[in-house]
Amino acid sequence: xxxxxSALDIEIRLLLEAIYLRFHHDFRSYSMASLKRRIAVALxxxxxxxxxxxxxxxxxEPDTFNALLQYLTVQVSDMFRDxxxxxxxxxxxxxxLRTYPSLKLWVAGCSTGEEVYSFAIILDEEGLLDRTLxxxxxxxxxxxxxxxxxxYAVERLSAFEENHRLAGGKRPLAAYCTTAYxxxxxxxxxxxxxxxxxxxxxxxxxxAEVQVVSCRNVLIYFARALQDRAxxxxxxxxxxxxxxxxxxxxTLQFSPHMHAFEEHVRDDRWYRRC
Amino acid sequence: MLSAPKSxxxxxxxxxxxxxxxxxxxxxxxxxxxxxxxxxPADTPIPVFVVIHLPPGRSSRLVELFASRCQARVREPLxxxxxxxxxxxxxxDYHLLVESDFTFGFSVDEPVHFSRPAxxxxxxxxxxxxxxxxxxxxxxxxxxDGADGARAIRDAGGFVIVQDPMTALASTMPxxxxxxxxxxxxxxxxxxxxxxxxxARARES
Ligand SMILES: C[S@@+](CC[C@H](N)C(=O)[O-])C[C@H]1O[C@@H](n2cnc3c(N)ncnc32)[C@H](O)[C@@H]1O
Numbered sequence: 001x002x003x004x005x006s007a008l009d010i011e012i013r014l015l016l017e018a019i020y021l022r023f024h025h026d027f028r029s030y031s032m033a034s035l036k037r038r039i040a041v042a043l044x045x046x047x048x049x050x051x052x053x054x055x056x057x058x059x060x061e062p063d064t065f066n067a068l069l070q071y072l073t074v075q076v077s078d079m080f081r082d083x084x085x086x087x088x089x090x091x092x093x094x095x096x097l098r099t100y101p102s103l104k105l106w107v108a109g110c111s112t113g114e115e116v117y118s119f120a121i122i123l124d125e126e127g128l129l130d131r132t133l134x135x136x137x138x139x140x141x142x143x144x145x146x147x148x149x150x151x152y153a154v155e156r157l158s159a160f161e162e163n164h165r166l167a168g169g170k171r172p173l174a175a176y177c178t179t180a181y182x183x184x185x186x187x188x189x190x191x192x193x194x195x196x197x198x199x200x201x202x203x204x205x206x207x208a209e210v211q212v213v214s215c216r217n218v219l220i221y222f223a224r225a226l227q228d229r230a231x232x233x234x235x236x237x238x239x240x241x242x243x244x245x246x247x248x249x250x251t252l253q254f255s256p257h258m259h260a261f262e263e264h265v266r267d268d269r270w271y272r273r274c
Numbered sequence: 275m276l277s278a279p280k281s282x283x284x285x286x287x288x289x290x291x292x293x294x295x296x297x298x299x300x301x302x303x304x305x306x307x308x309x310x311x312x313x314x315p316a317d318t319p320i321p322v323f324v325v326i327h328l329p330p331g332r333s334s335r336l337v338e339l340f341a342s343r344c345q346a347r348v349r350e351p352l353x354x355x356x357x358x359x360x361x362x363x364x365x366x367d368y369h370l371l372v373e374s375d376f377t378f379g380f381s382v383d384e385p386v387h388f389s390r391p392a393x394x395x396x397x398x399x400x401x402x403x404x405x406x407x408x409x410x411x412x413x414x415x416x417x418x419d420g421a422d423g424a425r426a427i428r429d430a431g432g433f434v435i436v437q438d439p440m441t442a443l444a445s446t447m448p449x450x451x452x453x454x455x456x457x458x459x460x461x462x463x464x465x466x467x468x469x470x471x472x473x474a475r476a477r478e479s
Contacts, residue, residue, distance in 0.1 A: 033371035033399040034381040220380040
């Protein structure tokens, strides 16, 4: 093995241990390949030559942690990203949800909120939003704040609009937001249905029973053991016949929890608790 | 033994040591890949990873397209799928990574050199895992992507082959890789096809 590479591996493990002990964020079971890359990108931004130097800085200037968290987590999201996922929700899951007098959804790893509001809009279009509560959770406080504010750059609207249409959208998106000063603010009626909170799939437990969990492009950042933990939480939060949706490259195929779920819409990664 | 492209007087990779091949292509890439991928034998014992940049919005028909042209099995992996022999294409809109337990990893991190998937991301993570057992191939393209990844392969002791920029449809990408990674071999597509056939062939035990 290349000795330089293994020194780096050791430094990264020590950094993650330090972060866990000092800040209680647990990145120790994340996928190494992408974590390594993001740490490498962060180093020069913190004026550090080595990961060990970054660790020292973090321990002695704890305020830097929040800035580092912006590098360790990836805040990339879009409204109705992969429209067919949301179309499948509308066509193959909403009919079932109509039979419940009240509904709870959990969007785990909600980032800046785009996915959350995509569900809120569909549920509103389908006449179910009134009886719905959406839990939206993430570990990044800055992202959660933006999600709660629900304001997006107007330049992004036309892409959102197109995705919404492909997802079977019934009204123009403009019906759900007001634009001012270069920002599009989602309407209060949507935001009022969402509870945002800090929750880690790595260290926290289940907080409610929900009929639907959507967790997209979060599990890809976890190594197998942590993925198993997270899917274990979803399994516990969902009653029999509840739905779980994943990102387009994520699958339960290699999960020990596979047998607790059946494929509901295979190509769109919707599973159903059995 | 490997038949080296004589004109370049090069060192060739020791075939038994090659554990994986990764290939990056951009503008003109479909044609270039069509020239080289069919030479991967059906019974190859190693994985061949491929990143090709496609214009955004063009959904992936790559597997279908190349399955009909190649002898080896052609697939698009899923997250944490164990890496097996055959040709694996990176999916649109995700970076493809190699994890140290020989499974595939994915990320939606920002594009690198305007690209997701990025060749650099694949090459760098694969270099980390396969070290001197990796062969990296950079083909035609009008991007800087792949140069840093090729450098990472060299630094890890691996082998780099670059399409001769003079013969590439778009020369920027191979030229950048030549400049940054001092590849062991710089040659034409037909020669690369032969090299690929040799490194990916079944091993006599
Ligand atoms: C790429 S974003 C996905 C955003 C959204 N789900 C989507 O698909 O558009 C990944 C998110 O997962 C969050 N995340 C990372 N680790 C987490 C953990 N342990 N628990 C909950 N969320 C986490 C990150 O902060 C980030 O917001």
